[in-house]
Amino acid sequence: MPITELKPSRSRSSQGCVVLFFGLFTAFSLVSMAFLIQGVMVRQSKGSQIVAFSVVSAFIIIGTGGIYFTLRGRGKSPEALQATYSASGASLLPRVKIGRGQTLDHKLLPDSSAGGRVAALAIFALLWNGLIAVPIYQVVTNWSRGQPSYFLGLFMIPFLLVGILLVGLLVREILIATGVGRTDVEISAFPLRPGRSFEVVFSQHGNLSVNSLQVKLICEERATYRVGTDTRTSTEKVFEEALFSREAFEITRWSPLIEKIPARIPPDAMHSFKSKNNQVVWKIWMEGDIARWPDFERSFTLCVTQMAGEQ
Amino acid sequence: MNSDRLDILIENNRNIFSPGEIVRGHAHVRVDAPQEVVAAEASILWYTEGAGDQDSGLIFFQRLQADKGFDARSPIPFQAELPHMPWSYDGRLIKIRWAVRVRVFLQGGKETGGELKFILRPKEHLPASGPEGSRPTVVETEEYVEEEDTEAS
Secondary structure, X not given: OEEEEOOOOOOHHHHHHHHHHHXXXXXXXXXXXXXXXXXXXXXXXXXXXXXXXXXXXXXXXXXXXXXXHHHHOOOOOHXXXXXXXXXXXXXXXXXXXXXXXXXXOEEEOOOOOHHHHHHHHHHHHHHHHHHHHHHHHHHHHHHHOOOOOHHXXXXXXXXXXXHHHHHHHHHHHHHHHHHEEEEEEEEOOOOEOOOOEEEEEEXXXXXXXXXXXXXXXXXXXXXXXXEOOEEEEEEEEEEEEEEEEEEEEEEEOOEOEEEEEEEEOOOOOOOOEEOOOEEEEEEXXXXXXXXXXXXXXXXXXXXXXXXXXXX | OOOEEEEEEEHHHOOEEOOOOEEEEEEEEEOOOHHHEEEEEEEXXXXXXXXXXXXXXXXXXXXXXXXXXXXXXXXXXEEEEOOOOOOOEEOOOEEEEEEEEEEEEEXXXXXXXXXXXXXXXXXXXXXXXXXXXXXXXXXXXXXXXXXXXHHHO
């Protein structure tokens, strides 16, 4: 393979700009502190003075810290900084929730619990609708008085739609959590190895009339990147294999669906990988189409790796 | 016009390794004025490329400084035992690369550098076709000057 030329490790001009920014920030904070000390705030309450001093002190710490950390890295290559300040030996494997199985050795726990999703959605829907309730109430009150607020009304429409959507999603998740019983997944080996076969035992509980149920082995890549102040994550499925599929059947409280199925990680598969911004994730994925009920999906992360010395 | 030449040579000209193997070699930098070399760094690392922000992991780092006895005419050695992961990977959103990276710092804030990529994969997981070529190619690198020095001159 040819040698690839490297870009300069650090530009002095960019470092200078950062130091200038933090320098101005610190200078402004020190001037503010000087005014405070001179008693500009003397007419304010003691509580206000304490808050003001705390805020300005925090700004001074941030500014001097920024100057210190920028100058500390001055003239150093990214590799030198990493060698000095980064912890080595951090795990590159994703965290997998696993317990002891009853039928097979290992029980996988779902990536997110139904109750957790309901709680998270309920809190978010409550906060969102609580925030928009006041302006919405104002719009409605104005309309009833014959003084419609057209601008405010139009402005609040998208926020109202999001609020309604959140309530709809919350209702859907409650129905799934209460109507679709728990899903248990157990595997015969942990961690898994590329090229090795293993067994999966899954059980689906509940009182369901199932249009279709599928269980798949999936590998996804996830990449996180920053665009301005936004952080975005892209996900792409790079491997999918159907392990189980059945249509038009019933699951009852006294007769859950229990199936034992073989599976195999492809021989040339990439191992599970997790770093700060990039992931390769293997998972067991279940999706169900339930008659007269919202569809549901359940995900169970696997760990695929190869230990040192293994062949 | 001055031009620097950077050679990075892995022992036995290998560019495919299995986890647990040792990657070792040395780099040579050829400059017209060796006394202008202030320091040189050699590192062995993995890094990600692709859609996500870059992550990296360092398994070997060495900095040699002229004021501590380093002579730019001497080879810059590197050696490390490769971990069992992460493997080299060519995915759709994510790629993982392994490389030997060498930077040479010259007087006046100038810098030159290059990296030689290699593959880390268990033998049984390499594609049947395999990567072409096992000999690293030596290329000339131009010296580049940081912005403020250019403006000053």
